[in-house]
Amino acid sequence: xxxxxxxxxxxxxxxxxxxxxxxxxxxxxxxxxxxxxxxxxxxxxxxxxxxxxxxxxxxxxxxxxxxxxxxxxxxxxxxxxxxxxxxxxxxxxxxxxxxxxxxxxxxxxxxxxxxxxxxxxxxxxxxxxxxxxxxxxxxxxxxxxxxxxxxxxxxxxxxxxxxxxxxxx
Numbered sequence: 001x002x003x004x005x006x007x008x009x010x011x012x013x014x015x016x017x018x019x020x021x022x023x024x025x026x027x028x029x030x031x032x033x034x035x036x037x038x039x040x041x042x043x044x045x046x047x048x049x050x051x052x053x054x055x056x057x058x059x060x061x062x063x064x065x066x067x068x069x070x071x072x073x074x075x076x077x078x079x080x081x082x083x084x085x086x087x088x089x090x091x092x093x094x095x096x097x098x099x100x101x102x103x104x105x106x107x108x109x110x111x112x113x114x115x116x117x118x119x120x121x122x123x124x125x126x127x128x129x130x131x132x133x134x135x136x137x138x139x140x141x142x143x144x145x146x147x148x149x150x151x152x153x154x155x156x157x158x159x160x161x162x163x164x165x166x167x168x169x
Contacts, residue, residue: 001117002048003028004137007110009035010086011079015056016067020049028052035138042136045117086110118148 005013012033019029028044052071059065064074073082090110094100102108114137121133122144130141130149137144 001113002045003030004042004114004117006114010072011083013071014067015065015069015071018052040135042138115148118144122149
């Protein structure tokens, strides 16, 4: 949820695609293989760094942290099968937690994590513009407007609507 990555892209992520960036901001720079005509690097949110580092520690203990090793289920050579296994475990966790469906009755899937990440940035991203968000999520502004921003109302961000830019002295 802190990376904006499509579930279909998860299966191809290798350690060589991920850089941990520490500076004014801490994030993962993800240089994933091209998908849906998008090839630009993506930037994660800060919590993803801690998750990735914990995953790296676990993978190193198992000898699965080489640059060409996959992040998830590296032992499974069939990557479609690896994604199916990941989906199975995600659905199992949702079932055990009683969270299989959302408040409107919609079935939750692994894709919901991407949807949540984009929607939360729209809600709480301190004025993030849709173009920046779309480019980082490797999608279009039109897709964000149609599928992610459709639940937002003007009143949700009334502070941003009424804000003014500071004077540059």
